[in-house]
Amino acid sequence: MSGVVMEAVNVAKVLGTGPAQVRALKGVNLTLRGGELTLLMGPSGSGKTTLLSILGCMLTPTEGTVRVRGESVEGRGPEELAKLRRENIGYVFQSYHLFPTLTAADNVRLALDVRDEGGRKAKARAKDALARVGLAQKTINYPRQLSGGEQQRVAIARAVVGDPSVVLADEPTAALDSENGKAIMGILAEIAKDPNRGVLVVTHDPRLVPYADRIVHIEDGNIVREETRGGTRREETGRA
Amino acid sequence: MPLTFTLAFRNLFHDRLRLIATVIGIVFSIVLVMVQMGLYLGFGRMVTTMIDNASADLWIMPKGTKCFEDPSLLDARQRNRALSVPGVAEAIPVVIGFADWRTPSGSSTPVFVVGSDLRSGGLQPWNLVEGRIESLSTPNAVAVDKTYFERLGISGLGARAEIRQQTVRVAAVTEGIRSFTTTPYVFMDVDRARAYTGTPSSKATYFLVNVDRGANTDTVRSNLRSTLGDVEVLTPHEFRERSRSFWLFGTGAGAALFAGALLGVIVGTVIVAQTLYSSTKDHINEFATLRAIGSSRGYIYKVIIWQAILNAVIGFSLAALVGWAVVRATAASALPIVITPELGAGLFLLTVVMCVVSAVAAIMKVTRIDPAQVFTR
Numbered sequence: 190m191s192g193v194v195m196e197a198v199n200v201a202k203v204l205g206t207g208p209a210q211v212r213a214l215k216g217v218n219l220t221l222r223g224g225e226l227t228l229l230m231g232p233s234g235s236g237k238t239t240l241l242s243i244l245g246c247m248l249t250p251t252e253g254t255v256r257v258r259g260e261s262v263e264g265r266g267p268e269e270l271a272k273l274r275r276e277n278i279g280y281v282f283q284s285y286h287l288f289p290t291l292t293a294a295d296n297v298r299l300a301l302d303v304r305d306e307g308g309r310k311a312k313a314r315a316k317d318a319l320a321r322v323g324l325a326q327k328t329i330n331y332p333r334q335l336s337g338g339e340q341q342r343v344a345i346a347r348a349v350v351g352d353p354s355v356v357l358a359d360e361p362t363a364a365l366d367s368e369n370g371k372a373i374m375g376i377l378a379e380i381a382k383d384p385n386r387g388v389l390v391v392t393h394d395p396r397l398v399p400y401a402d403r404i405v406h407i408e409d410g411n412i413v414r415e416e417t418r419g420g421t422r423r424e425e426t427g428r429a
Numbered sequence: 430m431p432l433t434f435t436l437a438f439r440n441l442f443h444d445r446l447r448l449i450a451t452v453i454g455i456v457f458s459i460v461l462v463m464v465q466m467g468l469y470l471g472f473g474r475m476v477t478t479m480i481d482n483a484s485a486d487l488w489i490m491p492k493g494t495k496c497f498e499d500p501s502l503l504d505a506r507q508r509n510r511a512l513s514v515p516g517v518a519e520a521i522p523v524v525i526g527f528a529d530w531r532t533p534s535g536s537s538t539p540v541f542v543v544g545s546d547l548r549s550g551g552l553q554p555w556n557l558v559e560g561r562i563e564s565l566s567t568p569n570a571v572a573v574d575k576t577y578f579e580r581l582g583i584s585g586l587g588a589r590a591e592i593r594q595q596t597v598r599v600a601a602v603t604e605g606i607r608s609f610t611t612t613p614y615v616f617m618d619v620d621r622a623r624a625y626t627g628t629p630s631s632k633a634t635y636f637l638v639n640v641d642r643g644a645n646t647d648t649v650r651s652n653l654r655s656t657l658g659d660v661e662v663l664t665p666h667e668f669r670e671r672s673r674s675f676w677l678f679g680t681g682a683g684a685a686l687f688a689g690a691l692l693g694v695i696v697g698t699v700i701v702a703q704t705l706y707s708s709t710k711d712h713i714n715e716f717a718t719l720r721a722i723g724s725s726r727g728y729i730y731k732v733i734i735w736q737a738i739l740n741a742v743i744g745f746s747l748a749a750l751v752g753w754a755v756v757r758a759t760a761a762s763a764l765p766i767v768i769t770p771e772l773g774a775g776l777f778l779l780t781v782v783m784c785v786v787s788a789v790a791a792i793m794k795v796t797r798i799d800p801a802q803v804f805t806r
Binding site: 238241242245247248267268271272273274275276278279280282283286288289290291295298299300302303304307347359 | 431432433435436439440443714715718719720721722723724725726728799800801803804
């Protein structure tokens with residue numbers, strides 16, 4: 190295990206206005222370390238997705254701050270946040286979000302292209318990333334020509350091709366059968382072995398527990414419990 | 430090839446029906462603009478055809494003459510005064526005017542008489558396909574264009590008719606001298622033109638001045654102005670511009686053509702804007718994904734602008750083909766549509782600008798994208 194790659198410090202988020210106002214997060218503290226796969230588990234409406242959006246620098250917290258590699262993102266504008274995302278964070282979405290009109294290789298290459306990395310080098314990196322997720326033979330296939338599991342692998346390749354410090358995965362196995370789910374989790378666990386990269390997987394699927402180095406439970410906008418491979422470390426402290 | 434271009438290209442061709450609708454809209458719009466501007470150029474050329482084909486360094490005309498067809502008259506004595514100006518080699522009288530052409534069958538049709546001193550040149554018929562210029566010096570001889578045979582009730586060389594109860598005989602036939610007013614031109618000797626238009630022998634419509642070799646045209650013009658006083662002395666270029674200005678803007682014809690062109694641009698902009706906007710809306714999840722993985726707004730704008738440019742290139746290419754067919758079809762008409770390389774280049778630029786401007790609505794749409802929506806879809 191290595192150093193801290195991302196931190197949420199006293200993060201609170203209020204969604205909506207007036208009577209419809211909801212306090213989705215109530216002062217959450219979470220640390221992601223390199224070389225670690227963390228599961229964020231909780232029931233629907235517990236604040237998982239809101240926390241993921243804030244950690245992913247797509248949503249700004251009402252209170253508290255997020256630090257990426259020690260740097261606070263507070264006060265940054267939308268373009269600065271976009272730069273931070275493309276340089277530090279890889280995303281894996283529940284419904285893949287691949288571009289149907291682009292080949293697998295081009296879908297992966299997009300993550301480099303948005304960073305102004307083009308040309309042969311980018312193509313080679315995209316192919317290499319696809320090979321790492323076992324799709325070396327499917328680089329020219331379009332998403333519609335791939336199974337759900339394969340599409341999610343392309344999405345993982347796209348997430349890691351830019352060598353991010355953090356990979357955030359939102360229910361990456363929810364749309365897959367158990368066999369494909371296991372394969373995807375195996376790949377994510379492999380990715381998390383890199384000491385410079387932390388992986389956070391949001392899920393409510395207990396079958397993913399064996400792949401985790403750490404499990405953080407969230408309920409009603411609070412982190413209520415944290416478990417490590419060694420056993421439960423802390424309960425209802427709000428800090429993980 | 431940039432990935433933004435690939436993405437734009439694939440987005441565009443992904444929905445072929447929408448692409449076809451967009452392209453039809455652009456083609457319709459650009460052909461409309463092309464035809465209006467082509468008519469403008471064609472009209473501009475047609476109204477100066479007599480000035481273009483006259484052999485003159487300077488035109489002397491009554492003050493206030495608006496165009497070639499203006500029938501105001503000069504005093505013929507001005508010719509002698511003009512000839513006395515140093516540097517003036519010739520001052521050829523030209524008489525024009527409307528007259529009634531009575532066909533052998535008894536019906537009549539208006540014609541536009543153009544008379545010039547045939548011994549000196551000046552304004553003679555061109556593109557002769559039958560007969561000779563010299564034969565116009567023979568009694569009652571006139572030249573007409575073969576396009577108007579049916580209208581004039583004649584069958585060709587040697588045919589006879591009447592103007593102002595005087596016999597005319599077709600002694601020469603031209604091809605392609607068409608009038609934008611659709612009134613046929615009838616060429617003849619200047620004295621005969623006076624008789625057929627009822628112009629006194631002491632009058633003429635224009636004097637076409639040729640200057641001596643080596644003489645300075647500007648100096649001659651300046652001396653002519655001071656010597657002749659109450660007349661205008663214009664270069665062919667100036668007279669051309671004045672005629673064009675009168676017919677195109679004095680009559681409102683040019684404004685109508687420009688209004689049509691503007692309508693074309695507006696229609697095209699709206700169609701492209703609408704289809705680009707709906708395409709962007711359809712691909713909004715993809716743009717949100719791009720934003721989520723860290724693309725700048727500029728990167729997404731590039732994709733949309735590439736789409737707009739691709740629309741423009743495809744639309745313009747098809748519009749150019751239609752334009753080419755229209756030019757060919759109208760080449761022999763009274764008002765041919767003229768498309769010059771400059772107009773073609775201008776229209777291409779206009780198409781690109783129109784399509785890129787149309788992208789603004791789509792760009793505004795993506796500007797408001799919330800990248801976090803990728804987690805909820």
